[in-house]
């Protein structure tokens with residue numbers, strides 16, 4: 598069994614734990630859930646973690662002296678926060694695990710980097726290039742020939758159509774749609790429920806239908 602540490606005691610981190618458990622229960626990689634690390638967990642989240650029968654190990658720096666073979670997954674929903682945490686953990690030399698829920702569908706000819714997390718119901722069709730620490734939340738879909746660069750988050754029920762490119766650090770909000778062939782620029786956010794009908798520049802927030 599390979600020890601797995603989840604970074605982040607918040608809701609996204611605890612949901613990530615359930616994915617790891619589902620992977621193991623389905624006969625996938627045999628992760629041993631070593632615990633959570635978090636620099637500033639709230640009292641409430643510590644109690645929630647306790648109810649999951651998985652220990653809270655300490656701050657992120659706990660990973661610096663982690664036992665050999667330990668892997669981590671970053672259970673933080675915000676792409677930009679995830680990126681800064683990843684930089685710290687990379688410096689400790691602890692490899693990232695990828696978790697694909699057994700009820701997610703990753704079709705043929707797709708590629709994904711370390712730290713990829715696919716929640717239940719996520720669907721990726723084919724020829725999609727997915728970078729490091731990309732998170733596809735519940736029932737998010739990604740169409741053919743698209744690319745999701747490092748640290749992209751696609752929130753629940755959002756749809757990235759075919760031939761789209763989401764640059765590094767992009768957040769696609771819950772139930773948003775990105776129409777085919779479009780590019781969403783680096784560190785931009787597409788608001789919940791938005792419909793993106795033209796390219797989105799770098800570092801902006803767009804919302805509404807059509808998204809502006």
Ligand SMILES: CC(C)(COP(=O)(O)OP(=O)(O)OC[C@H]1O[C@@H](n2cnc3c(N)ncnc32)[C@H](O)[C@@H]1OP(=O)(O)O)[C@@H](O)C(=O)NCCC(=O)NCCS
Pocket residue numbers: 734752753769770771786787788789790791802803804805
């Ligand atoms: C678009 C978004 C990034 C804006 O965040 P923000 O800058 O903090 O915006 P505020 O909450 O201050 O709202 C600013 C204005 O935008 C409106 N607004 C906020 N989100 C909106 C959305 N998704 N669509 C349309 N209008 C929205 C607000 O009503 C407010 O309007 P007003 O100025 O007329 O009162 C955010 O609301 C959002 O949709 N994030 C995605 C969240 C998500 O996917 N959550 C799921 C987690 S699993």
